[in-house]
Structure formats: structure tokens, C-alpha cells
Amino acid sequence: MRLNRFIGNFDLKQKTLQIFDRDFLHQAKNVLRLSVGEKIVLVDGQGREAIVKITKYGEDFIAAEVCEVKKNKNEPERRIILYCSILKRENFELAVQKSVEAGVREIIPIICQRTVKTGLKYDRLQKIIKEAAEQSGRGIVPIMGKTTNFKKAIADASENNLNILFDSSGVKLLMSDINSLTQQENARAGIFIGPEDGWSEEEINAAKEAGFKIVSFGKLILRAETAAIVGTYLVCNWI
Numbered sequence: 001m002r003l004n005r006f007i008g009n010f011d012l013k014q015k016t017l018q019i020f021d022r023d024f025l026h027q028a029k030n031v032l033r034l035s036v037g038e039k040i041v042l043v044d045g046q047g048r049e050a051i052v053k054i055t056k057y058g059e060d061f062i063a064a065e066v067c068e069v070k071k072n073k074n075e076p077e078r079r080i081i082l083y084c085s086i087l088k089r090e091n092f093e094l095a096v097q098k099s100v101e102a103g104v105r106e107i108i109p110i111i112c113q114r115t116v117k118t119g120l121k122y123d124r125l126q127k128i129i130k131e132a133a134e135q136s137g138r139g140i141v142p143i144m145g146k147t148t149n150f151k152k153a154i155a156d157a158s159e160n161n162l163n164i165l166f167d168s169s170g171v172k173l174l175m176s177d178i179n180s181l182t183q184q185e186n187a188r189a190g191i192f193i194g195p196e197d198g199w200s201e202e203e204i205n206a207a208k209e210a211g212f213k214i215v216s217f218g219k220l221i222l223r224a225e226t227a228a229i230v231g232t233y234l235v236c237n238w239i
Contacts, residue, residue: 005134007043012050020061047139072139076103076236079188085195095228100132103236108145114197157190163212165192170214193228
């Protein structure tokens with residue numbers, strides 16, 4: 001039986017816990033209706049997790065007994081940063097949710113020449129990220145970065161070991177491109193996904209000048225949110 005997972009600021013060094021977090025209390029008591037005696041998994045957001053047993057419902061807290069503490073081993077070794085053009089709300093939210101499930105470590109919204117939508121609901125996106133991290137068994141909550149423009153994103157990405165811009169004009173993605181990351185300690189890779197109408201020629205040339213790999217998904221044209229999901233999964237998990 002799969003146990004419900006919660007990521008939060010939990011002190012897993014203690015043998016017993018009293019948790020006062022209102023969101024956690026509401027989720028456990030009113031949404032999932034967990035009973036005293038049931039076991040759940042608490043994750044501290046730093047890579048450690050514990051199986052705990054609910055022992056008491058207080059008026060504004062839940063008491064639990066820590067049964068087992070271990071290191072979360074589900075995080076991908078590659079640190080992947082998704083630089084994604086802001087899309088229509090539901091499309092961008094889907095890209096965020098599924099890229100977290102695929103293993104992305106950080107998401108940075110970017111404004112490109114052909115970006116149409118520019119506003120984001122950060123509180124909602126943070127909630128989507130947290131729930132996706134819990135659902136997929138992760139040990140951390142990925143970072144939701146601040147919106148930036150394409151030029152600055154390229155400059156910031158210079159610290160990455162590898163940067164990939166996905167575009168239909170690019171070449172085939174090679175396994176050797178990705179596996180080179182495993183040979184470098186704390187390797188970082190940036191994935192750049194353009195807006196619904198695609199990158200401008202000026203942006204593609206700027207990426208080339210910055211040393212980016214321009215890569216294609218193949219003959220089929222993917223929607224931007226699909227490209228974000230597939231690209232993240234490939235670079236995170238392709239062995």
C-alpha cells in the first residue's frame with residue numbers, strides 16, 4: 001500500500017512530532033481523512049524522509065511517532081534547470097507540473113520576442129510544484145524562479161555545464177551529450193523551451209553564439225508544454 005507523502009519543514013531528528021502547519025492539518029484531517037494509527041511519509045525537503053504514525057489529533061496540531069528515517073534516493077543526479085517561455089496559463093501549469101514529476105530542479109519563466117502571455121500566479125505555481133513533488137516521491141521541492149527575459153536567461157545559463165535549446169531546426173539529441181554530465185560533479189544543464197509561435201531567428205543565433213546546442217525532437221512538431229515535459233525527462237533520466 002502506498003503511503004501519503006507530505007513535504008514540509010519537519011524536524012525528523014525527533015522521535016515524536018507535533019505538527020502545527022495548517023495546510024498539512026487540513027489535508028490530513030479534512031481532505032484525506034487520515035485516522036489515528038495510520039502511517040504517512042514526511043519529507044523534510046533536504047533529502048531525508050520518515051515513515052511516521054499518527055498518534056493524536058489536537059485542536060490545532062497533529063502528533064506523530066517517527067518509525068523510520070532514511071535518505072530519499074529518488075532525486076536525479078543531474079541538476080536540470082528548465083527555462084520555459086511563459087505560455088497560456090493552463091499550458092504553463094501543465095509544463096511546470098509534469099517537468100517536476102520528470103525530475104527538474106529549477107524552473108525559470110522567460111519572456112521571449114514571441115511570448116504572448118506574461119503574467120503568472122506564483123502562489124498557485126508553488127502549490128502545483130509542491131504537490132507534484134509529493135506525488136512523484138521526490139525529496140525536495142524544486143525552485144520556482146523569477147521571470148526574466150531571454151537575454152538575461154542566456155547570460156545566467158553560462159554557469160551551466162550544458163545548455164540545450166529545443167527547436168525544429170536543430171540536430172538530433174545524442175546520448176553522449178547528456179552522459180557527459182555524469183562525468184562532472186554537481187553538473188548543471190539548462191533546457192530552453194520557446195513560446196507557442198517558436199523562437200525568433202535572432203534568439204536562435206544568440207543561443208548559438210553562447211555555445212548552446214540547438215536540438216530537435218525529430219520530424220514531429222511538439223506543443224511547447226509537451227516539449228518542456230519530454231525535454232526535461234530525456235535530459236534528467238536518459239541513461
